[in-house]
Amino acid sequence: MALINENFLKLKAGYLFPEIARRVKAFTDENPAAAQRLIRCGIGDVTEALPEAVRGAMHKAVDEMGDRGTFKGYGPEQGYEFLRKAIAEHDFQARGMTIQADEVFISDGSKCDTGNILDIFGRGNKIAITDPVYPVYVDTNVMNGNTGEADESGAYAGLTYLKCTPANGFVPEIPVERLDLVYLCYPNNPTGAVATREQLEAWVAYALKNDTIILYDAAYEAFIRDPKLPRSIFEIDGARDCAMEFRSFSKNGGFTGMRCAFVVIPKTLMGRTTAGARQPVHPLWSRRHSTKFNGASYIVQKGAEALYSDEGRSQVKALVEHYMGNAALLVKACRDAGLAVYGGENAPYVWVQCPAGISSWQMFDKMLNEANVVITPGSGFGSAGEGYFRISAFNSRANVEEVCKRIKALAK
DSSP: OOOOOGGGGGSOSSOHHHHHHHHHHHHHHHOHHHHTTOEEOSSOOOOSOOOHHHHHHHHHHHHHHTSTTTOOOSOOTTOOHHHHHHHIIIIIGGGTOOOOGGGEEEESOHHHHHHHGGGGSOTTOOEEEEESOOHHHHHHHHHTTOOOOBOTTSOBTTEEEEEOOGGGTTSOOOOSSOOSEEEEESSOTTTOOOOOHHHHHHHHHHHHHHTOEEEEEOTTGGGOOOTTSOSSGGGSTTGGGTEEEEEESTTTSOOTTTOOEEEEOOTTOEEEOTTOOEEESHHHHHHHHHHHOOOOOHHHHHHHHHTTSHHHHHHHHHHHHHHHHHHHHHHHHHHHTTOOEEEOSSSSEEEEEOOTTOOHHHHHHHIIIIIOEEOEEGGGGOGGGTTEEEEEOOSOHHHHHHHHHHHHHHHO
16 A cells, blocks of 8 residues: 655645635525625635736737647746746846846746745755745645644644734744745735835845745735835845745736746755755756646746736736725725724735634634625634734725625624
8 A cells, every 4th residue: 555645644624715615615505595695805816807918918829829830839847938038027127136037937826836846945944934824835844744743723843933913013023043944925915014125134134144045925016005115025135145036927917717927046046955065946946847847838928928018017007906995995994893904005915803802713704604704714824813814805896895884884
């Protein structure tokens, strides 16, 4: 009989979002009438149509695939040059960063990248995550054998947890101990917090001093409105030597169902062997990517390229404005209901403190049963998330306005 990877047995019973889906299904099965008025503000899935520029580019790409002369088979695993070049030019070089096209790797999602990146790192690294945190960071480290068992609070032995609270603006203090890998996500999922330039400068200085690699998740950078806030870790001097950055087209371009993202790994970023030799990380990821991935589809990559056209950028801006308008309404409704609210200003997530005496899962059930609104319980993001819940601004304006009314009614 084949041996299994027993690290999977350490995982908690259910990944957060499947557990939410299970509870919602049980509720709708028991309350079919209420199911008709259910509004989902839990999982961060977009709701608005793909931008017209994307649709046009993809239609043209489909026609190319229908002509033997322009048909494309297997593409380059690292991504087509046209998209890698557009990303490097518009997202980085135009903003003064020295990222080159061959330092960009196209994938089918940043969720996949943040999990798969562990393939190129060895055992025995000291790894830190923020708390609360996007669950994929934790679960993939468990699957890869980088942790021990979880305690009663859900914290895993072997991981260093960096607490994020209102007191520190949900950006962790620089640790005293030396770490090998640190996950940072800003704008943050789930809290909606954004790191300032000074905070990222401190993290880069720490990483350079300690030979730490920062795994920087910037999937929501398009939602930053404050021009003083950095949208990339590479805006910070020295970051090329200590960080890689994950980005996605899912939320800014509406690609959650299309699947296209990228990771930027500078050629100057170094790891080390057990013998102490310095080793560039870039060729390791290139080899991993080429071995285990056949590349995102040509049609989808042409659609992603169109996001960088004048028309595409205008349409992305409109999408961002729509979702951030939703966030502003949700922030106001929660504050009017007497709740402490964070985020929602430079990120599409609103992080809300539960009323006194109510746990995050109790708040989830209350919102589901009494308001017929699906939110995300904060405890699903780690022990420091207990006592909070997350509301996603990804929805229609009509739905958000209705959610605001229900929040107000619930507070009475």
